[in-house]
Amino acid sequence: MDSVKLTEYSHGAGCGCKISPALLDQILQSSQELPLFPGLLVGNSSKDDAAAFDLGNGSSVLSTTDFFMPIVDDAFTFGRIAATNAISDIYAMGGRPLMAIAIFGWPVNKVPVAVGQQVVEGGRFACAAAGIPLAGGHSIDSPEPIFGLAVTGLVENAHLKRNDTAIADCELFLTKPLGIGILSTAQKQKKLVDPAHLQVAIDAMCTLNRAGEAFSRLPGVRAMTDVTGFGLLGHLVEICEGSGISAEVRFDDVPVLPQVHHYLGLGCMPGGTTKNFNSYGHHVSSLSDVQRGILCDPQTSGGLLVAAERSCVEAFQSVARQEGLQLQSIGCTVPRRSLLVEVTGS
Secondary structure: OOOOOHHHHOOOOHHHHOOOHHHHHHHHOOOOOOOOOOOEEEOHHHOOOOEEEEOOOOEEEEEEEEEEOOOOOOHHHHHHHHHHHHHHHHHHOOOEEEEEEEEEEEOOOOOOHHHHHHHHHHHHHHHHHOOOOEEEEEEEEOOOOEEEEEEEEEEEHHHOOOOOOOOOOEEEEEOOOEOHHHHHHHHHOOOOOOHHHHHHHHHHHOOOOOHHHHHOOOOOEEEEEEOOOOHHHHHHHHHHHHHOEEEEEEHHHOOEOOOHHHHHHOOOOOHHHHHHHHHHHHHEOOOOHHHHHHHOOOOOOOOEEEEEEHHHHHHHHHHHHHOOOOOOOOEEEEEOOOOOEEEEOO
16 A cells, blocks of 8 residues: 555646636526525625524534545545645634535545545544544545545634625735645656655645634634635635725745745646636736745645734734744735735745
């Protein structure tokens, strides 16, 4: 089993497999007159991380799903990353995860079933770390390995955080560094990747975004989302579009994984980066090649992007420290401009 390299059995890696934002908009269009559901507080309209349905008792049930193809070769680690990534959507809404069920596709005639068992074990490990059961699931025989979760959570309505409720004059924070897509592409392209650099990326992808539940209790946290396949700029554009504002990003303040610039210079840019930029680049100020490569890099199990009122920043950073995070602002929100996002810095 040690000789099986899972990334060789997939055409993409992690959240880089996501359909581009522009194509997804086309797919989700409907000609039907859809019924209204008053209890549905968050659905497709806001492009948010999870759906939220009001239970009528001051709380809402959260429901989400996320799955993808291998981003690392090790089966247990792949399962752990995929599960951590799926659970993140609940934290991004300010919620507490309750349980998960697995989504599992396996090329049974190509890859040993024992390797698939290790993928599921990694998923169980991540669920246990979040304090929830992996309570069931569904499996198919598929051409490529696929793993992920459907996760159910709970949130108090007063603490529900959305991606379309930011206001001008907020500071922006990112809880994990960028560059996961670049490093995973370097590995897939069989470039000489320093194991220490790759391990930092793996550690980040395996870290739960549980801080989102704590952040949600701060009224000054106006919007929150997690940064995944659309890259930092894609998810920030969604915040700005939904909230009717614009944003400024200070490129030099954006956290980046070790040696990302080196691997980007070697040409280790995922195809998803170009798809991302082509989908929303018209909403963003002119970017250098390096800025585009990093800010549009598709993240897998990325960090939380948080918009916090300036009056709340001190309290926000205090909560972040309690959660083991040292966070500095990477930009701010401003009243609506002709462009949704302006990037400054080198």
